[in-house]
């Protein structure tokens with residue numbers, strides 16, 4: 001199965017991956033569902049450890065890769081946003097953490113073309129992320145997970161508990177590992193899964209996984225609550241999830 005065309009709402013889960021790799025655990029009923037979850041959780045944990053090592057050890061020019069990723073993203077943007085609101089497009093970026101590919105060159109270039117920028121804010125564990133407006137120069141302070149995020153007070157008209165939250169059209173998702181189906185692995189706190197699930201209930205959005213190309217795996221372990229990617233953009237290419245690898 002391929003990803004849904006971009007004019008229809010994005011798929012809520014990764015097509016054909018309800019119980020990947022563990023379908024032979026043919027135990028009927030709720031016990032099976034729990035076993036499948038458990039196997040997926042253990043598999044993810046192991047893959048996360050090795051994926052972190054792989055990303056930290058990548059032997060490449062990280063600044064050049066960040067620029068190349070920005071080029072690929074901006075070239076693909078008309079396709080990524082085909083069918084979304086053409087005016088006042090809001091893109092949720094992320095502020096780089098650790099060894100992640102740096103989205104800041106992309107953020108500056110995208111905003112210079114008139115895109116509205118946003119950054120995620122962690123409110124608390126177990127809660128979806130919210131997004132606040134980002135422009136070059138926006139003051140950032142550590143959110144509840146210690147990641148720099150726009151402060152509520154810094155925003156004009158940001159009254160209310162969410163401090164001026166905005167709903168993005170395109171969400172950049174930082175990855176530890178991904179596959180071409182659009183399955184992804186993050187830090188394991190479930191922030192992006194919860195956030196994409198909540199956004200997709202509200203409107204058509206596009207989730208774009210951002211990573212170094214070498215973070216790709218044949219198959220990332222995933223389970224029923226995992227929210228898939230619509231696109232993947234790396235320093236080497238931009239692809240719609242669900243497309244076969246041309247190699």
Ligand SMILES: Nc1nc2c(c(=O)[nH]1)N(C=O)[C@@H](CNc1ccc(C(=O)N[C@@H](CCC(=O)O)C(=O)O)cc1)CN2
Pocket residue numbers: 094095096097098100120121122129145146147174186187189190191192
């Ligand atoms: N750049 C970026 N921003 C993001 C995320 C992300 O993955 N990348 N998130 C995606 O969910 C949310 C933050 N999630 C987080 C999940 C785990 C840890 C964490 O375990 N931190 C460790 C140090 C990890 C490290 O340095 O590699 C710690 O605080 O001890 C932090 C943030 C929102 N913002």
Ligand SMILES: Nc1ncnc2c1ncn2[C@@H]1O[C@H](COP(=O)(O)OP(=O)(O)OP(=O)(O)O)[C@@H](O)[C@H]1O
Pocket residue numbers: 044184185186187188189190191192193194197225226
């Ligand atoms: N939509 C959701 N509602 C409630 N809990 C969820 C949801 N999505 C994920 N979770 C929980 O979050 C935890 C982490 O999920 P998972 O292992 O998929 O992390 P991840 O995809 O690597 O993390 P992230 O989404 O932060 O990048 C799991 O224990 C899962 O039960």
